[in-house]
Amino acid sequence: MAKNERKDQLLQLIWENPSIKISGIQILLPGISLSTISRDVKALVAEEKLVISGTGRNTAYSIARGHRILHTTIGDSYFDKDIDERRGNTRMNTGLFEELSGIALFTRAELEKLNNLQALHLEKINTLSPVLRQKENERLSIELSWKSSQIEGNTYSLLETEVLIEQHIPAEGKTNEEALILLNHKTALDYLFEHRISLNPLQVASIENIQSLLMEGLGISRNIRNRIVGITGTSYTPPDNEHQIREYLELSCQLVNAKTNIFEKALLSVLLISYIQPFEDGNKRTGRITGNGILIANGYCPLSYRSVKPIDYKKAMILFYEQNNIVLYKQLFMEQFEYAVNNYYR
Numbered sequence: 001m002a003k004n005e006r007k008d009q010l011l012q013l014i015w016e017n018p019s020i021k022i023s024g025i026q027i028l029l030p031g032i033s034l035s036t037i038s039r040d041v042k043a044l045v046a047e048e049k050l051v052i053s054g055t056g057r058n059t060a061y062s063i064a065r066g067h068r069i070l071h072t073t074i075g076d077s078y079f080d081k082d083i084d085e086r087r088g089n090t091r092m093n094t095g096l097f098e099e100l101s102g103i104a105l106f107t108r109a110e111l112e113k114l115n116n117l118q119a120l121h122l123e124k125i126n127t128l129s130p131v132l133r134q135k136e137n138e139r140l141s142i143e144l145s146w147k148s149s150q151i152e153g154n155t156y157s158l159l160e161t162e163v164l165i166e167q168h169i170p171a172e173g174k175t176n177e178e179a180l181i182l183l184n185h186k187t188a189l190d191y192l193f194e195h196r197i198s199l200n201p202l203q204v205a206s207i208e209n210i211q212s213l214l215m216e217g218l219g220i221s222r223n224i225r226n227r228i229v230g231i232t233g234t235s236y237t238p239p240d241n242e243h244q245i246r247e248y249l250e251l252s253c254q255l256v257n258a259k260t261n262i263f264e265k266a267l268l269s270v271l272l273i274s275y276i277q278p279f280e281d282g283n284k285r286t287g288r289i290t291g292n293g294i295l296i297a298n299g300y301c302p303l304s305y306r307s308v309k310p311i312d313y314k315k316a317m318i319l320f321y322e323q324n325n326i327v328l329y330k331q332l333f334m335e336q337f338e339y340a341v342n343n344y345y346r
């Protein structure tokens with residue numbers, strides 16, 4: 001086995017078994033000698049990918065916090081495990097804001113790719129007339145409204161969504177609530193395209209306004225919640241104290257505003273709003289629309305999430321909830337930005 005491949009395997013094992021000792025690693029990697037394991041572990045500590053706890057025979061190793069956020073060798077085997085077997089966080093990591101502020105979320109190569117795509121978007125959009133640009137805004141809004149709602153279980157098809165939004169004709173056999181959720185998405189996006197909500201800088205009030213637009217007429221409270229909410233498929237439970245929730249939202253805004261890169265701002269707003277779950281309902285929808293709002297406000301191509309499979313989106317969120325790891329959502333974000341640049345404003 002090549003050295004880099006062996007070290008990746010070692011990182012994955014320690015990621016799945018935090019605070020593991022050398023002896024435990026050797027049991028789980030019987031084909032690798034103790035001396036090789038010790039040498040690789042020492043190298044990974046020097047690379048700041050592992051941290052040490054304890055001394056002597058009690059010395060144990062875990063993934064370093066910064067590396068845990070960006071760890072890239074996570075496979076579907078993580079989600080094949082039972083919720084409790086995944087050993088995920090069950091409560092909010094209050095140190096996450098500081099951890100995220102101290103690292104670059106995209107590599108140089110990733111940023112180069114994203115920036116090149118954005119340059120292509122600007123080249124394309126600058127050739128469009130105001131009428132054609134508005135038509136493309138409408139097309140993207142319809143497809144984003146459909147996909148964002150589908151991710152949360154809405155059963156409208158894309159064609160049914162188009163007829164609903166453009167002709168105000170609800171689909172047969174669908175609930176009024178499903179129709180309203182789609183129409184509310186379109187309303188919120190119209191506000192963002194028309195710059196009727198300010199997101200430079202990002203403020204808690206703006207996030208609340210977006211959630212209010214998305215929840216209009218659905219009987220959902222527009223205020224910061226003061227009760228526990230559960231999230232299906234994960235052992236993670238977000239905070240339930242209203243004052244703490246508002247404090248965490250403020251910290252999220254400060255973190256987003258401190259970032260200079262627009263892609264980082266958009267990515268973090270989606271993840272952190274979803275992580276905090278500040279409202280009784282509509283949190284992930286609010287995160288997606290807020291992230292897109294940041295892109296729109298800064299002249300970047302918004303994401304429609306058109307080609308995303310709902311299960312892949314949910315896996316990305318669960319990984320962030322339980323492990324504070326952004327790798328799956330970052331991959332999804334980059335793929336959807338490329339999809340959007342290549343398929344809209346042509």
